Amino acid sequence: MGRVVLVTGVSRGLGGTLARRLAGSPDVERVIGVDVVSPDEDLGDVLFRLAEQGDAVVSEIIETEGVDTIVHLAGGARWLGGGLASIDRSSVAGSLELLRACQQAPDVRRVVMASSTRVYGSTHRDPAMFTEDMVTRDRLGASSARDYVEVEEALRRFAGRRPDVDVTVLRLANLAGPTVETALTRHLQLPLVPTVLGFDPRLQFLHEEDALAALGQAALGDAEGTYNVSGHGAMMLSQALRRLGRPSVPLPGRALSRLGSASARMRRSGVCSEPIAFLSYGGCVDTTAMRLVFGFEPAFTTAQAFDDFARSVSPGALGAERVAAVEERIRSVVMAAGADGR
Amino acid sequence: MAADVDGDIDGMSRSARRLEEAVLFLRGRLAGEYEVDDFGLDTDLAERILFPALRPLADTWFRIEVQGAENLPVDGGALVMSNHSGTVPLDAVMTAFVVHDRTGRFLRPLGADLVFRLPFVGSLARKGGATVASGSDAVRMLTRGELVGVWPEGYQGLGKRFSQRYRVQRFGRDGHVSAAVRTGAPIVPCSVVGAEEIYPLVGDVAWLARLLGLPYVPITPLFPWFGVLGLVPLPSKWLIGFGEPIATDSYGAAAADDLDLVLELTEQVRDTIGRTLVDLRRQRGDALG
Numbered sequence: 001m002g003r004v005v006l007v008t009g010v011s012r013g014l015g016g017t018l019a020r021r022l023a024g025s026p027d028v029e030r031v032i033g034v035d036v037v038s039p040d041e042d043l044g045d046v047l048f049r050l051a052e053q054g055d056a057v058v059s060e061i062i063e064t065e066g067v068d069t070i071v072h073l074a075g076g077a078r079w080l081g082g083g084l085a086s087i088d089r090s091s092v093a094g095s096l097e098l099l100r101a102c103q104q105a106p107d108v109r110r111v112v113m114a115s116s117t118r119v120y121g122s123t124h125r126d127p128a129m130f131t132e133d134m135v136t137r138d139r140l141g142a143s144s145a146r147d148y149v150e151v152e153e154a155l156r157r158f159a160g161r162r163p164d165v166d167v168t169v170l171r172l173a174n175l176a177g178p179t180v181e182t183a184l185t186r187h188l189q190l191p192l193v194p195t196v197l198g199f200d201p202r203l204q205f206l207h208e209e210d211a212l213a214a215l216g217q218a219a220l221g222d223a224e225g226t227y228n229v230s231g232h233g234a235m236m237l238s239q240a241l242r243r244l245g246r247p248s249v250p251l252p253g254r255a256l257s258r259l260g261s262a263s264a265r266m267r268r269s270g271v272c273s274e275p276i277a278f279l280s281y282g283g284c285v286d287t288t289a290m291r292l293v294f295g296f297e298p299a300f301t302t303a304q305a306f307d308d309f310a311r312s313v314s315p316g317a318l319g320a321e322r323v324a325a326v327e328e329r330i331r332s333v334v335m336a337a338g339a340d341g342r
Numbered sequence: 343m344a345a346d347v348d349g350d351i352d353g354m355s356r357s358a359r360r361l362e363e364a365v366l367f368l369r370g371r372l373a374g375e376y377e378v379d380d381f382g383l384d385t386d387l388a389e390r391i392l393f394p395a396l397r398p399l400a401d402t403w404f405r406i407e408v409q410g411a412e413n414l415p416v417d418g419g420a421l422v423m424s425n426h427s428g429t430v431p432l433d434a435v436m437t438a439f440v441v442h443d444r445t446g447r448f449l450r451p452l453g454a455d456l457v458f459r460l461p462f463v464g465s466l467a468r469k470g471g472a473t474v475a476s477g478s479d480a481v482r483m484l485t486r487g488e489l490v491g492v493w494p495e496g497y498q499g500l501g502k503r504f505s506q507r508y509r510v511q512r513f514g515r516d517g518h519v520s521a522a523v524r525t526g527a528p529i530v531p532c533s534v535v536g537a538e539e540i541y542p543l544v545g546d547v548a549w550l551a552r553l554l555g556l557p558y559v560p561i562t563p564l565f566p567w568f569g570v571l572g573l574v575p576l577p578s579k580w581l582i583g584f585g586e587p588i589a590t591d592s593y594g595a596a597a598a599d600d601l602d603l604v605l606e607l608t609e610q611v612r613d614t615i616g617r618t619l620v621d622l623r624r625q626r627g628d629a630l631g
Contacts, residue, residue, distance in 0.1 A: 198461020
């Protein structure tokens with residue numbers, strides 16, 4: 001007997017791809033996808049249902065379809081799409097509704113949630129690598145990462161009330177790859193990328209294929225618990241920008257946040273939507289538990305995942321070709337000088 | 343060295359080759375084709391830019407003499423514990439420089455979180471191999487076999503008055519010794535003579551320090567009176583001595599929570615540093631000599 005899987009947030013980001021892949025798995029009988037908006041892409045074998053917040057569609061589906069596995073991508077693209085943009089309060093409310101529905105459904109055996117490594121926040125005091133137990137609410141202040149933590153906590157309470165349900169939380173690092181679009185990838189694609197003057201955050205990336213594989217493994221496997229999921233290694237923001245050939249505009253933190261809120265008012269998505277703390281300090285996670293307990297090995301390192309993303313975007317003003325041209329110029333000048341010297 | 347290998351090449355081609363290397367280096371930097379480790383150490387930048395830039399300061403300005411470099415393990419994790427002085431942590435920078443110069447290894451300083459809050463300084467510190475002084479980072483680095491540097495006197499040592507120089511302050515209880523015991527890493531005592539005299543601290547603008555969120559705002563004979571010139575460190579003569587490693591691998595990881603043992607080891611290191619300082623000062627003689 002195959003699994004019946006409910007995937008939330010299928011209309012945006014990687015949700016649709018994940019749902020289609022799960023539907024193709026021999027262990028899965030059928031996949032139902034829900035979202036608050038209709039999908040742009042063809043979901044194939046996935047049965048799509050539109051769910052408004054506050055209606056009973058989700059609990060009805062769980063009951064009538066006999067759903068045993070829930071893959072909660074929370075705010076859809078916003079969550080799975082990178083864990084950098086703020087999740088809005090409505091997706092917190094939606095998550096709580098979903099959990100309430102699960103609690104009354106005796107068939108549910110497994111709940112998988114895609115969270116984000118943003119739950120750790122970014123400060124200058126942070127250790128170089130966060131392990132899974134290092135989440136503290138007060139550190140996050142008023143930041144939007146609090147919302148992630150809130151949903152994770154609700155899930156933990158749910159797990160306490162339903163010990164028969166296996167609960168897995170995957171905290172995904174910044175997603176990168178040829179198709180995925182996140183607040184960070186949008187930010188990095190600006191012609192001039194604002195950075196915080198005097199700071200160079202450490203970043204980690206998770207390739208979108210690895211994210212899909214990890215979520216798939218969590219949905220169909222039998223692991224329990226909370227795991228950081230990221231490609232190996234770290235990169236500096238400055239290094240990432242050089243690989244993209246994008247010039248940066250270092251601005252004092254305060255000016256940057258003003259620019260950020262101004263652009264938010266103008267609804268120019270992407271521009272400086274990154275929290276200043278993240279752009280100042282970044283942060284990396286320890287993935288020992290992912291490898292040894294969850295049993296997942298990403299195919300892409302941080303640098304490889306980023307390079308795959310970099311290949312998919314047009315090179316910036318300081319792209320490799322321009323650099324090569326400048327190098328050629330230097331060489332010819334040097335050669336000429338050398339010839340004179342002789 | 344290179345000249346010995348191909349001694350007959352003329353000066354022109356050697357400078358051309360150096361230029362070629364520089365161009366390649368620049369190309370790599372511009373394209374972002376280099377690696378940083380999980381803590382942010384940029385080996386490429388440190389070896390090509392940061393350390394060469396520090397060499398004149400170490401060799402010509404402070405004329406640093408190193409003793410006992412053979413006490414630094416050639417591989418594997420070890421905890422280097424040093425006295426701290428000089429108003430700004432130039433002693434940590436110089437120690438990292440001589441460690442790399444003598445052994446080729448990177449000293450990984452555990453710095454106060456203030457360092458990482460400061461623009462430019464913080465990101466440069468990370469690229470040079472430093473990380474935040476926290477128990478988890480210390481254990482993580484030692485487990486990875488890094489040479490970790492700590493200055494357990496903290497601001498008490500760094501910001502002490504000139505009249506208190508070479509008096510080793512109380513060691514903070516920040517769990518570094520415990521991290522060494524947990525990972526079985528040897529402890530190498532390190533004594534630095536000379537950093538005390540670079541910015542003789544004679545006063546502290548406490549109210550300004552509070553305002554700026556700094557541990558102190560120093561007044562030295564030259565700063566702030568001579569402005570930027572007052573920031574030039576006095577050219578004192580430096581001696582850096584590395585003592586014999588103290589093994590911790592016989593205690594077992596569980597002993598890391600044994601407070602008596604940890605305090606005893608801490609005192610042992612502190613004593614060694616104190617005694618070595620007396621010795622090195624006698625050897626050095628005049629501070630500016």
